Amino acid sequence: MIAPPIGRLARIFATVLLVSTLFGCGNSDETEIKEWMTEVKVHTHVFIPQLTEPKKFIPFAYAGKTSIDPFNANKLLVALAKMQGNGSGLKPNLERRREALESYPLDTVKMVGTLQKVGLSYALLQIDKTVFPVKVGNYVGQNFGMVTSINETEVNLKEIVQDASGEWVEREAKLALQESTK
Template sequence: MKKLALVLCVLLLSACGDSDVQEVRQWMKQVDSQTRPSVKPLQEPKTFVPFAYASADAPDPFSPNKLLAELARARPGGGLQPDTGRRKEFLEGFPLDTMKMVGTLQKGGAMFALLQVDRSVYQVRAGQYLGQNFGQITSITEDAVNVKEVVQDAAGDWVERMSKLELQDSKESTQ
């Protein structure tokens, strides 16, 4: 049995001879001798002309004084600002998006809006403040409360933004 296994191993190893390898090597030498590489020549480099920067005459672009002067020039008179010294009203403690307009009232020729915050309903009139962005009611109609808010933009400047609380339809069912 051992002899048979040994004979099989010898036969297998003899099959891995060098006959085809010689043909491949000869073909590779032939192709290598016939192939001529073509390389394009490099372009001439561009001539560099140095530039002399005269920074002694120019103002410093990072000077804090220059920045302050530009900011003062951009905002003459200080611009729009909210009245932070004013006593806050109760509805200024709630975000505007938590308020719902649920109706209107008319008393003595003045229009009042009914606003619901959580489960409580409040009467408001034009000129009152509400919301957390210094919002002031500019007008009240049958179906909306118009609010002018004073907010800061990305540059830190105070700008006016108009918002509207529209009348909400009652979706609660009576049971």
């Protein structure tokens, strides 16, 4: 007998493999699955909860000519004016001419001495290397600090500052005499 060529054997083997694979695809398990699915459908009850009613939207009625425009910068000015109307009425005099020592922060100012003239006391305040004489009523520091009294060891000031709510309030400050280190 002559051996068949290898290509023919491969075709026969592939055909046998294909037929045996298709033979295993019977529908014997399909009926069991269909019966199980119909049983589950009968015994399963679907529960859908009721949806809550949505909230009713009430649009804001804007009366343009009678109300203040919410995007206008003047709205802030109106609110500040209302706050100041209810406040203490205390505020610094912004119309007066500023003095030389008002451009320096109070923590950079040092008291280095005093001078006495007939009826007047002067405090000598130093900023950097410059010494300035001040008397009661002069202004010192950036917070509208007015000199209220001068003695040999300190200068007392009354400052006017804004608190957290925007109200002007007074606070006391002192500059103590600095000892010379030379």
